[in-house]
Structures are given as C-alpha cells and as structure tokens.
Amino acid sequence: MPKAAVMSGQGAAVALRFGRLAVMGVVAALILIAGVWASWGTAQYVMLTKGRESGTVAVTRCDGELCGGPFTGDGPAVRRGDVVIEDSVAVEQGRTYAVVVKPGSDEAVRSGPAGVLYAWVPLGGALLLASVVVAGGLRRPRAGWVLAGAGAALLTAAFVAV
Template identity: 40%
Template sequence: MRKRSLIRRLGESAWGLLLLTRVVVVAALAVLVLAAGAWVSWSSGRDAVASGLERGTMTVTACGASSCSGPFAPSGPQPPLARVSVDRLVTRGTGQRFPVVVEPGTAKVVRTGPAGVLFALRPLAGALLLAALVVGFGLRMRRTAWLSGLAGVLLVAVPFALG
C-alpha cells in the first residue's frame, strides 16, 4: 500500500475541519434563533404567568386596527378601570370576555390562562419554524427539522383555536 503525500493528507484534514466548522456554525445559528425566540416570548409573556399583579376580566367593546379596548373588572379590591386595551390578536372581536392582568403602570392588559400563555409563545413558534429551516437545510437533519416545524405550527395554531 502506498502512503499518501503530505499535501494530500493536509488537504483532507483541512476539508474535514471545514465541514466541522460548517456544522458548528449552523448549529450555533439554530440555537441562537431559538434562544432569541424564547427570550422575546418570556419578555412578552411574563405578565401572563406572574403573580401579585392586578387580575380581573376584560370585556371587549371596541376594536381598532391593532388593539381592542373595553372595561376592566378586577377580581380583588382594586377599583375597576373604564378603559383598558389589549392586542387585537388575542381577541375574537367585540363582546368577548376573558381573564387578564394589568401591566404595571399602564392601561394595557395581557391575557392570562392557557390561551394567554400560548399567545405569548408566538415568538418562540416563529423561532421554531425558522430553526426548522436552518436545521433541515444547514445540518441536513430532516426529521428533527420536521418535528421543529410541526411544533412551531402547533404553537401558532392552538392559541387561535382556544381563542
């Protein structure tokens, strides 16, 4: 058996290092996308699961282009608020009533309960969908990509079903 030349062995080692670098960079990108989605989900949804905030129910009376508004009836001894606003995506329209928590120092409310938590996870759902593309095409892990994409689609669809 003939020994390969030094140049050929170095070339093979460099090619292997290049392939390893590609895998590490793409995996780091997928982790970064997922971490960013989790961070944004937590920052937008921590009020939905936090305790010690003013809780109650909101009845939607009017909707605009990006938000809906209505009166807030607290569940504790706090005074009711005549007008609070909530993101339009978490409502189905006027007349709907659902549990909310008031963001401290504002007249904005965040939906609570299972639907509120799932609505807060929308950025994570988008990150899962994007990470599915990165994992599928960059790492060529197709089954993992399909599972990640399916989880993202479910996290997008279920809150709207719970309404």
C-alpha cells in the same frame, strides 16, 4: 499525488465541515433564543400572575392597533377605569376576555390557556424556522422534524385556543 497534499485536503474538508456545523448551530440557537425573547415579553405577565392585577375586560372599542374597554378586577383591586389590549385576531369588539394588567400601565394581556398559548406564538414560528436550519444546515433531519412538529403543534394549539 504527494502524501502531504492528500493530508492537507482532508484537513481542509474537516475544517470546512466543522465551520459549517458551528455556524449553523449558532444560527439555529440564535433563532430559538430570539423566539423565546419575543415570546417572554408577553408570556411573563400571563404565566407569572401572582401579585399582578387580573380580571376581565369587556371590549367596547377598537381603533388602529389597540382595543379597550372597562376592566373588572377579580379581587380587591385598585379601582381602574378602562384598559387597552392589543388588537389582533384574538380580540373582537363586543366580547369579554380574561386579562392580566401589566404593572404600572393600563395595558392588558390575555390570560388563561388561550393567553399562554398566544404569548408563545413567536416561539412556534422560531421552532419552524430553526427546523429548516437544523435539517438542512446541520444535516440532522430527525431533529429538524422534531422542531417542526413542536412548532406546528404550538401554533395549531394557539389557533384552536384563541
């Protein structure tokens, strides 16, 4: 076999390996960015509470995807009637929850440790999904296990807290 053919074969293998690593790295990064993006929509209200209206909501009704009830503010807040909160496994009719009201609306999100963990659940799922891409596509099993462990720990903590 000519020496030029061997060199071009090795060059192609290196190029394919680099291409696989680049594509899988971009896919893993996009999955993690999407997880942060999905989580931040709620987490920003729960984590950055300074200047936001906070208090409790006593859930009196649930219909479809929303639950609602009277809001009681923590401080000298604007008098507010009912607020709505997303109906999920974390909300039950007849219970009272600590919430933060989204500015300019009557929509509330859970606050406190349970609210923070629940807000980051999409990131936990993204960590689990990215762990498969990192371990298989990038051939980095240790890093994949670390991502999977972090995702599982986040989801478990959210489940226990809620």
